[in-house]
Amino acid sequence: MPRYFLTLEYDGSGFCGWQKQANGLAVQAVVETAVERLCRQPRPVQAAGRTDAGVHALGQVAHVDLPKDYGESKVQDALNHHLRPHPVAVLAARRVPADAHARFDAIGRAYLYRIRNRRPPLTLEAGRAWQVPAALDAAAMADAAARLVGRHDFSSFRAAECQAPSPVKTLDRLTVRRTADLVEIEAVARSFLHHQVRNIVGTLILVGKGAWSVADVPAALAAKRRSAAGPTAPAAGLYLTRVDYALTCPSPDAGPACRRAAG
Amino acid sequence: MPRYFLTLEYDGSGFCGWQKQANGLAVQAVVETAVERLCRQPRPVQAAGRTDAGVHALGQVAHVDLPKDYGESKVQDALNHHLRPHPVAVLAARRVPADAHARFDAIGRAYLYRIRNRRPPLTLEAGRAWQVPAALDAAAMADAAARLVGRHDFSSFRAAECQAPSPVKTLDRLTVRRTADLVEIEAVARSFLHHQVRNIVGTLILVGKGAWSVADVPAALAAKRRSAAGPTAPAAGLYLTRVDYALTCPSPDAGPACRRAAG
Numbered sequence: 001m002p003r004y005f006l007t008l009e010y011d012g013s014g015f016c017g018w019q020k021q022a023n024g025l026a027v028q029a030v031v032e033t034a035v036e037r038l039c040r041q042p043r044p045v046q047a048a049g050r051t052d053a054g055v056h057a058l059g060q061v062a063h064v065d066l067p068k069d070y071g072e073s074k075v076q077d078a079l080n081h082h083l084r085p086h087p088v089a090v091l092a093a094r095r096v097p098a099d100a101h102a103r104f105d106a107i108g109r110a111y112l113y114r115i116r117n118r119r120p121p122l123t124l125e126a127g128r129a130w131q132v133p134a135a136l137d138a139a140a141m142a143d144a145a146a147r148l149v150g151r152h153d154f155s156s157f158r159a160a161e162c163q164a165p166s167p168v169k170t171l172d173r174l175t176v177r178r179t180a181d182l183v184e185i186e187a188v189a190r191s192f193l194h195h196q197v198r199n200i201v202g203t204l205i206l207v208g209k210g211a212w213s214v215a216d217v218p219a220a221l222a223a224k225r226r227s228a229a230g231p232t233a234p235a236a237g238l239y240l241t242r243v244d245y246a247l248t249c250p251s252p253d254a255g256p257a258c259r260r261a262a263g
Numbered sequence: 264m265p266r267y268f269l270t271l272e273y274d275g276s277g278f279c280g281w282q283k284q285a286n287g288l289a290v291q292a293v294v295e296t297a298v299e300r301l302c303r304q305p306r307p308v309q310a311a312g313r314t315d316a317g318v319h320a321l322g323q324v325a326h327v328d329l330p331k332d333y334g335e336s337k338v339q340d341a342l343n344h345h346l347r348p349h350p351v352a353v354l355a356a357r358r359v360p361a362d363a364h365a366r367f368d369a370i371g372r373a374y375l376y377r378i379r380n381r382r383p384p385l386t387l388e389a390g391r392a393w394q395v396p397a398a399l400d401a402a403a404m405a406d407a408a409a410r411l412v413g414r415h416d417f418s419s420f421r422a423a424e425c426q427a428p429s430p431v432k433t434l435d436r437l438t439v440r441r442t443a444d445l446v447e448i449e450a451v452a453r454s455f456l457h458h459q460v461r462n463i464v465g466t467l468i469l470v471g472k473g474a475w476s477v478a479d480v481p482a483a484l485a486a487k488r489r490s491a492a493g494p495t496a497p498a499a500g501l502y503l504t505r506v507d508y509a510l511t512c513p514s515p516d517a518g519p520a521c522r523r524a525a526g
Contacts, residue, residue, distance in 0.1 A: 011387045056387060080383050089383035120343050120352035124274045124319060124391060 001065040004075055005094045005102060005245075006031070006045075008060040011087035012235070013127040017053045018060070024053070027088055031062065034082035038075070039067050048102045048243040049109055052195075054235030056128070058112075059091070061243040063102040069095070100247050108172070108190055108244035111197045113237045115183040115205075129182075130201075130237035136208035138178035144207040144217040145174040145185070148200060154193055155224040157203070159232075162194035167224075169193060176204065183208075186241075195232055203230030264328040267338055268357045268365060268508075269294070269308075271323040274350035275498070276390040280316045281323070287316070290351055294325065297345035301338070302330050311365045311506040312372055315458075317498030319391070321375075322354070324506040326365040332358070363510050371435070371453055371507035374460045376500045378446040378468075392445075393464075393500035399471035401441035407470040407480040408437040408448070411463060417456055418487040420466070422495075425457035430487075432456060439467065446471075449504075458495055466493030 008031065016024025020032075031045045047062040066075065075093040083089065114129040116122055117136045122129060148171055155167040173188035185204065187197050203220060206212040212230075220229040271294065279287025283295075291308055298306045310325040329338065338356040346352065377392040379385055380399045385392060414433040421430050436451035448467065450460045466483060469475040475493075483492040 009383070009386050011389070058387075077382070084384065087386040087389055089386050091381075091383055118354075119340070120272070120354055121347065123272050123350040123352050124321075126274070126350055128387060 142176040159195035201233035420462040422458035464496035
C-alpha cells in the first residue's frame with residue numbers, strides 16, 4: 001500500500017491533543033475520519049509528535065498507508081475537503097518509501113513559543129499566544145537559553161508522565177527574539193521530553209521578569225529535579241513548526257522532507 | 264467631564280460590526296457596557312471608523328467622556344477587566360482635550376488586508392485572512408494599486424449604502440507586498456468610502472489572477488460605476504490598523520496620537 005507523509009497545520013485550541021483518547025476530540029481522530037472518507041476503509045495515522053491539548057501545529061508530519069495511489073495532489077485536496085469544518089489542513093501530501101516512519105525517522109523537530117508581552121488581554125491572538133503582562137528582559141532570557149543548548153540530562157524540565165526511556169537529550173538550538181511586544185522562543189532538537197519546551201519557557205520567563213538570574217538556569221538544569229525549574233508555560237503559545245527527515249523519496253515531485261535531505 | 268481616547272484592538276469575527284444595531288452584538292455595545300460598569304452610568308462611545316461585521320481592528324480609536332478623571336492607567340486596566348470575556352481590548356487610554364473628536368479629528372486612517380495565497384483551507388487564521396487558492400501575481404497587483412493612489416472619484420469602489428457626501432477621496436498609499444504565501448495590502452487615506460478597501464482588494468485580485476490587466480484598473484476607476492470594478496473582498500481579511508490625529512494633549516504621558524503630531 002502506498003505510504004504518504006502528510007504535513008499538517010492545525011489550531012489545537014479545541015482539541016484534546018494529537019492522540020486519540022477516551023474523552024475529547026483528538027486531531028488524530030479527525031484526520032483518520034477524513035482518510036476513511038477518502039478511501040472508504042479505516043487507516044491508522046501516525047504522527048511525528050503527540051502534541052498536547054491546546055498546542056498548535058504549523059508543520060506536524062504524519063504517515064498513512066492508503067489502499068491505492070491517488071496521487072499527491074488528490075490526496076491533499078480530498079483530505080482537506082473531508083477535514084472541513086475542523087481547523088486542520090493538509091499543507092502537503094508526499095509519497096514516501098513504504099517503511100518511512102513519521103515518528104521514528106524524524107531527525108529534527110522545531111517548536112516555536114509565542115509570548116505577547118503586554119498588559120491588555122489578547123483578542124485576535126487569544127489561545128494562540130501566552131500573554132505576559134510583566135516587562136520581560138528578552139536579552140537575559142536569550143543568555144539563559146544559550147546555557148541550555150547541548151546534550152544534557154533534562155530531568156528538571158521533564159513532565160512526571162514522560163515516557164521517554166532517558167532524560168538525556170541534545171538541544172540543538174534555543175533562541176529568544178523580541179519584535180515589539182512579541183517574544184518568540186525557538187527550540188530545535190532531534191526529539192524532546194514531554195513538556196520540555198513549555199517547562200523551559202516557564203523557566204526562562206522567571207529570568208525575563210528578573211525573579212531569576214541567568215546563572216539560576218544552568219543551576220536548575222544541574223539539579224535534575226523537576227521542582228528545581230520553573231512552572232509549565234501554557235499550551236496556547238506552543239507551535240510544532242517543522243519535522244525534518246532524511247529520506248529517499250520515490251516521488252518525482254519530491255516533498256520538503258526529501259528536498260531537505262537532498263539539499 | 265474628562266474626555267479619553269481609547270485605542271482598541273478587536274477580533275471582529277463574532278460582531279455585527281462597530282455600530283450598535285437592532286440585531287447582533289456590536290463592538291460599540293460591548294465597550295459602552297464596560298464603560299458603564301466602570302463609571303456606573305451610561306456613556307456614549309464614538310469611534311473613528313464604523314468597521315463592518317467581521318472586520319478586525321488593531322488600532323481603532325474611540326472617544327468617551329468619563330464622569331471623573333480616573334487616570335489613564337486605571338481607565339485602561341478597568342475597561343479591560345470589564346470587557347472580558349469579549350475579544351476586545353483597550354491598548355491605550357489617553358486624556359485628550361474636551362472637544363477632541365475620534366471621528367472628525369482623524370487626519371489619517373490605515374487599513375491592512377491580509378490574503379493567504381494557498382490551496383489548503385485556513386486553520387489558525389480562519390476568519391483572520393482571505394484564502395485565495397489561485398496563484399496571485401503580487402507584482403502586477405502592486406502596479407495596479409499604484410494607479411489608484413491620489414485624488415479620484417472612487418464611485419467604482421463605493422458601496423451602494425455609502426453615506427459619504429462625495430465619492431472623491433485622496434488615497435495616500437496603496438501597497439501590495441508578498442511574504443511567502445502571505446499577500447498584504449496596505450491602504451492609507453484621510454478617510455474612506457464604505458467598502459472602498461474591500462472593493463479595491465476584490466479588484467486587485469482580478470489582476471493578481473491574470474483575469475484583468477493592470478490597465479483595466481484605472482479604466483474601472485474612470486468608469487465611475489460600481490459595476491465596472493471587481494467584487495467586494497471578504498470582511499475577514501480586513502484590519503483597521505491605525506488612526507492618526509494632530510492634537511495637543513493635556514496629558515504629560517502623551518499618547519501615540521500626540522506623539523505623532525509632535526514628531
